[in-house]
Amino acid sequence: MPKYVYDFIEGDRSRADLLGGKGANLAEMTRLGLPVPPGFTVTTDACRAFLATGAPPDGLYEEINAHLRQIEARLDRWLGDPADPLLLAVRSGGRYSMPGMMETILDIGLNDATVAGLAAHSGDERFAWDSYRRLIQMFGRTVHGVPAEEFEHELAAVRATAGPGGPSAEQLRDLVDTYKKIFARHVGHDFPQAPHEQLFLAVRAVFSSWHSERARVYRRQERIPDDLGTAVTVMAMVFGNLGPDSGTGVAFTRDPATGAPGVYGDYLTDAQGEDVVAGIRNTVPLTELERLDPASYHRLRQIMATLERHYRDLCDVEFTIERGRLWMLQTRVGKRTAAAAFVIAAQLAEEGLVTADEALTRVTGAQLAHLMFPAFDTAVAPAPLAVGVGASPGAAVGRVVFDSAAATTADGPVILVRPETNPDDLPGMIAAAGVLTSRGGKTSHAAVVARGMGRTCVCGADALRIDVERGEFTVGDRVVRAGELISIDGTSGRIWLGEVPAQPSPVARYLAGELRPEADPLVAAVHRLLAHADLVRRLGVRANADTPADARRARRLGATGIGLCRTEHMFLGERRALVERLILADRPAEVAAALDALLPLQRADFVELLAAMDGLPVTVRLLDPPLHEFLPPLAELTARVAVARARGEDPGRDATLLAAVRRTHEANPMLGLRGVRLGLLVPGLFAMQVRALAEAAAQRVRSGGDPRPEIMVPLVGDVRELAAVADEARRVLAEVDGAPEIPVGTMIETPRAALTAGEIAAEARFFSLGTNDLTQTTWAFSRDDVEGSFFPAYLARGIFPVSPFESLDVTGVGRLVRLAVAEGRATRPELTVGVCGEHGGDPDSIAFFAAAGLDYVSCSPYRVPVARLAAGRAAVESGTDTSDSR
Known part of the structure; x- marks a missing residue:
């Protein structure tokens, strides 16, 4: 029979998948000899079995009872003993921390008989009745869904009439009676008096809370899988609400907001369990505990130092002091802000607790983006x-x-x-x-x-x-x-x-070259970790840049070239009229004249771009969008022409434009006359762009520059398309004196291109994966249409954990990527492969691209530092030999 329950002394932190994070860390602290109340953990296996069938697995309650008897024997106190009752805390504890998302029930074991025993043993009747009302409130809400506000309303009324010291024992006893009536009215039966029944129902309720709406929402936000389930920890209660020499608190080994070393946390005297996290009243700083209870404070500091050295990371702890005795209720690697993550990682590396590689894995690209x-x-x-x-x-x-x-x-x-x-x-x-x-x-x-x-x-x-x-x-x-x-x-x-x-943030100013690293601890940490990422990463990082200003910005931010220059962006604004001339031309001489007018403008653009990226590759994509995008919208032109004719006026140029728009109109332009098809069907268009680039490069060479342009042909689906354009490009390049060698490659952005990459590589010197269009064509999604229509429903229902346009679909689109890389290099082993879709700046996608063997990613200039960091992390996490990194 499977084992579903483990005593704290049986586990360790390596078993978080089975014991949950809380149970595994309680076991670890127990092994370290720290003061943890005795207890046990019901495993995630038991939870998954319960969630699958709606019933606890066979033998679970017997196992729980057996472990409970061990706690009772150890403490010489018994659950349900009316003279000196053992009380229990039942808490959730998933593999990953989900603070406050699932359930906790404290004071299990109190009833009409044991409350008197608790009062007598503690010598505090008020404390006993307060603990009983807490149990009924937690149990009613968690196990049976009794509205929390009904309990809170009655509690607020009692507090309003209480004296300065809070409600009296008599008031709390009456409140318990009121709570029991609320419970019975909603549930249909009295509050259960059998302690073991309370325990078993509490365990079931914690299991069920895994599927609560708030837990689901949190998991979607944090990308935690839905099928993990939660463990349940059961431990002997210790009480922080036994007077001024008792209390409860939460502490961090370093400041979770800034990363600064020191004593950070909150403490509440005469408080129990969840009171600190719930914010029922404002806490005092943890440093105040040194005045209130010096012995407990210094013992806590020792324990925190032990935990930080042991876990080699920021830890947070929950603790309770019961009449001067310190108890540790939880520890975990603490959540922290983006700034604290960088500062702490750099500090730990400086202190020798982690290696530089490990420090790099402690921060993320998303955190760096936040700091900018x-x-x-x-x-x-x-x-x-x-x-x-x-x-x-x-x-x-x-x-x-x-x-x-x-x-x-x-x-x-x-x-x-x-x-x-x-x-x-x-x-x-x-x-x-x-x-x-x-x-x-x-x-x-x-x-x-x-x-x-x-x-x-x-x-x-x-x-x-x-x-x-x-x-x-x-x-x-x-x-x-x-x-x-x-x-x-x-x-x-x-x-x-x-x-x-x-x-601007200090990090943004540093990345822009306006602030020296030593000017700020956070900036120094970012500098150190980014420098190490650059040292170990295998992936190059280029930028998507269409203007000299973008190119210069990208270079300052660490880009090692341009992976995508979209030439269509050079034909907007006042230049749109020149493209209109090209579209409206119906004789070869008119086409040639339009192209001649565009040539010097393109050449000047390329000269500036190559100068900004001197010595680095600049990949120029030939014109990609359908021509109608350079013309006024069909509806607008139709209306203008109709109005002119209704007035008896000659629509003139508008009528000519309308005819051109109708001639070029497509039901689905994304799949129509665009990309390589445009270059093949509009004579001289691509040749003009190639000539402009070659002449710009030759001019830069004559000026003493080191231009490294590359020509990228868009939307190729068949090698014969690429061959036709490449032949024309080579003829033009041969006619330009002084031009450096300019390789011709292509974008892989359709499934057919990926499936025939081996053939295409015979004509291509490089591949650039256009993952935006590859995602659209693989999924049959039009991005502009679906993101605002059914994507929110897909995300809410868990069909997508994240939009495939935000983070690469590694199962489907990723398979095409791997295939294109493998088959392209089988034909041309020296083939350079990059990615220039928006996924090139997404940290999760970058990890996939590194594993798939790409040479570089290209992203918007502002995402270049994020990509650099993510590429370094990917190299470390994949086990890549960092001794040969660039």
């Missing part, structure tokens, strides 16, 4: 309206909304404002530009979730009096209503009315 965003220019900002706790850095501006539904349906950026967030607010947090709460600290639900998602967050702004029902908050006499514009700074915690001007 602008920040508020506080030098010109007005006085803030209020200041809270900067919990997740960033500059966010948006209109105020007070609930998740408003955030998800808003038109434009919003700031979600709540007293505190809970897991049900997750859709709104995803949709919002930033999150602002009046309660909670750096370890509250809002802070932890926002940091994980890269959202700007300010917590604990207790000057805000938030009225969700009225849709407003007040600060002093100032009322801020839903829809008003505010700005929040997740670093300083400042909150402003209106929009505060932004300024």
